[in-house]
Amino acid sequence: MSLVGKKFPSIAVDAISEMGDNLKINIFEEATKNNKKVILFWYPKDFTFVCPTELHAFQAALPEFEIRNTIVIGASCDTNEVHFAWLNTPKNNGGIEGVTYPILADTNRNLSNILGILDIEETGYSEETDSIIIEGSNVTYRATYLIDETGKIFHESVNDMPLGRNVNEYLRMVDAYTHIQEKGEVCPANWESGKEAMSADRKSTAEYLSLN
Numbered sequence: 001m002s003l004v005g006k007k008f009p010s011i012a013v014d015a016i017s018e019m020g021d022n023l024k025i026n027i028f029e030e031a032t033k034n035n036k037k038v039i040l041f042w043y044p045k046d047f048t049f050v051c052p053t054e055l056h057a058f059q060a061a062l063p064e065f066e067i068r069n070t071i072v073i074g075a076s077c078d079t080n081e082v083h084f085a086w087l088n089t090p091k092n093n094g095g096i097e098g099v100t101y102p103i104l105a106d107t108n109r110n111l112s113n114i115l116g117i118l119d120i121e122e123t124g125y126s127e128e129t130d131s132i133i134i135e136g137s138n139v140t141y142r143a144t145y146l147i148d149e150t151g152k153i154f155h156e157s158v159n160d161m162p163l164g165r166n167v168n169e170y171l172r173m174v175d176a177y178t179h180i181q182e183k184g185e186v187c188p189a190n191w192e193s194g195k196e197a198m199s200a201d202r203k204s205t206a207e208y209l210s211l212n
Contacts, residue, residue, distance in 0.1 A: 001116065007151045008038075009114050014105040015073075016080040018087060023102060028151040030071055037070040037177075038147040039170055040104075042117060042140040046078045046086040047094065050164045054142070055096045057167045062101060068174045075104035077112060077139050109138070117143040117158060146173055148181075188212075 010028040017023060031038045041058065043051040058072055065072050076083075083103050089095020106112050119137045142159035155173050159165060175193040180186065185197035188208060198204040 016083045018100045032151045040145045042075045042143040044139045072101040080105045
């Protein structure tokens with residue numbers, strides 16, 4: 001079920017800073033109390049393959065997000081201790097040394113379960129052990145959420161495990177949403193900052209299509 005248009009769940013989750021400080025972060029409050037947008041991106045596991053390329057890509061774009069009044073936060077189901085070990089592993093050894101934004105450690109999977117982004121193929125009950133058996137890795141897909149200053153989700157996307165994200169597309173989405181907030185216009189396909197947008201009526205659409 002899509003969460004676009006709904007408030008992001010207000011729940012505190014363990015996290016770690018670049019310096020190894022243990023934190024509690026509530027994404028909803030990060031947006032509303034700081035009056036900032038938030039991009040929260042989930043990845044499957046620390047010390048894997050596509051994941052470090054994404055964390056470094058978001059780090060490289062961090063100044064661009066900051067210009068746009070947007071907080072960047074990563075997340076997985078790994079522990080803070082594993083996060084910190086990865087943060088101290090050099091880039092040339094597959095690590096994420098140099099990443100400065102916080103990373104959630106959703107080890108109890110409370111938030112990822114609410115969001116419905118865990119890789120669970122099916123669940124079953126074992127009478128022999130009197131327990132629930134999960135089929136699947138039970139780690140998160142590459143889910144991304146853009147949250148506005150009121151805590152509302154204005155974009156969500158979910159990639160399968162092998163598919164890395166295009167960070168520039170999230171910058172474009174933030175630009176588009178900010179334009180809508182400030183100008184009251186709507187943004188057509190492939191809109192980029194500096195291009196013409198439209199009014200939400202047939203005349204404006206017809207004029208735009210006649211010129212593009």
